[in-house]
Amino acid sequence: MKAIELTAEQKKEIERRRKGTLDRRVYQRLTAVLAVGAGKTREEVAELLGVGLTQLSEWLRIYRNEGLDALGEIHNKGDPGKLTPQQIEQFKAKVSTGCFRNSDQIRDWIQSTFAVSYSSSGVKDLLKRIGVSYHKVSGFLWKADPDKQRAFVKRMMRHKREAKRPGAPRTRRYYVDACHPVWGLDLVFCCWLLVGQRLLVGMGSGRKRLNILGAYCPDDHEYIDYRLTRDNINGEQFVNFLRLLRSMHPETERFILYVDGARYYNSPVVKEWLKRHPEFHLSQIPAYSPNVNLIERMWKFMRAKALSRWHKTFEDMQAAVSQELDHLDNYRDELRTLMIERFHIIAKEDIPVEYREVA
Numbered sequence: 001m002k003a004i005e006l007t008a009e010q011k012k013e014i015e016r017r018r019k020g021t022l023d024r025r026v027y028q029r030l031t032a033v034l035a036v037g038a039g040k041t042r043e044e045v046a047e048l049l050g051v052g053l054t055q056l057s058e059w060l061r062i063y064r065n066e067g068l069d070a071l072g073e074i075h076n077k078g079d080p081g082k083l084t085p086q087q088i089e090q091f092k093a094k095v096s097t098g099c100f101r102n103s104d105q106i107r108d109w110i111q112s113t114f115a116v117s118y119s120s121s122g123v124k125d126l127l128k129r130i131g132v133s134y135h136k137v138s139g140f141l142w143k144a145d146p147d148k149q150r151a152f153v154k155r156m157m158r159h160k161r162e163a164k165r166p167g168a169p170r171t172r173r174y175y176v177d178a179c180h181p182v183w184g185l186d187l188v189f190c191c192w193l194l195v196g197q198r199l200l201v202g203m204g205s206g207r208k209r210l211n212i213l214g215a216y217c218p219d220d221h222e223y224i225d226y227r228l229t230r231d232n233i234n235g236e237q238f239v240n241f242l243r244l245l246r247s248m249h250p251e252t253e254r255f256i257l258y259v260d261g262a263r264y265y266n267s268p269v270v271k272e273w274l275k276r277h278p279e280f281h282l283s284q285i286p287a288y289s290p291n292v293n294l295i296e297r298m299w300k301f302m303r304a305k306a307l308s309r310w311h312k313t314f315e316d317m318q319a320a321v322s323q324e325l326d327h328l329d330n331y332r333d334e335l336r337t338l339m340i341e342r343f344h345i346i347a348k349e350d351i352p353v354e355y356r357e358v359a
Helices: 009-022 024-037 042-049 053-066 085-095 103-114 120-129 146-164 233-249 268-276 294-306 314-325 328-338 353-358
Strands: 171-179 211-217 222-228 254-259 280-284
Touching: 009 024, 024 042, 024 053, 042 053, 085 103, 103 120, 103 222, 120 294, 146 171, 146 254, 146 280, 171 294, 211 233, 211 314, 222 233, 222 314, 233 268, 294 314, 294 328
Parallel strands: 171 254, 254 280
Antiparallel strands: 171 211, 211 222
């Protein structure tokens, strides 16, 4: 059989096509030509690629007689499947509605709609072939108003600019919110296990909870909180928290606190205290908008670190929470990228019509 001799340009072109192909069969063919052209024996190349000498010889013959383009043509495209192109498009449109939770539901729908039967493995091959994969749905708070969320972000950015102007009062900005870890009820989680294994985790009664009122400053990454084990968070406790902020930063001339719609922010005791301390300004976050309340990310971070394991007692859970929140410096790099004022706000046109109508 004639030898394969490749010029530098031919090697370069074959290598370019080999890197660009997604078809394993084409990749094998191009690799075979390169390897034989580099001086390897046909036996060595056949063993390397896991093919027979007859198959290898056929590839080399196609390259010598018909060229590189012909070598890359795959005439056997595989089984075209049982569904017509029109049926495939109808099926994909149905899939896009998110109505199928498992492959058995898909098999039943195809059978009832097109009178076509698929095996369990066959329907999975179909899904892969037409570009359908398994995804987790993306939840969103449909009562939230994207316009109000954008207005809040615009207001926040104005506060940020004003605080940096020459001669502006010394200002500190905080995102404020409450978190209520419940002993034993935040423990259920998903994890990888051995086939057939069952992992039991203890759960408490749900009657003991830790109340945390926290504040996060995005400008210098300061975190402050007020923790209660017996009392609930109310107007009096919020005033105590404001006193704590003022005592920690006596030089500050203006405090801007971004808060949600909790009732205690508008309680009489809070309103009275704010009248006597005009340096404190509460800026309300729109309803149903935890996505623009930065400290919500801190609560999620804390839960992942402290509450994803079993705690024998409420005190153990409390200690685990303190271990994380009191040592946030250990996660400085992680939090510096997590706790930034960049918020995802869903576009109105992306909200499904049925939710727009209800809202």
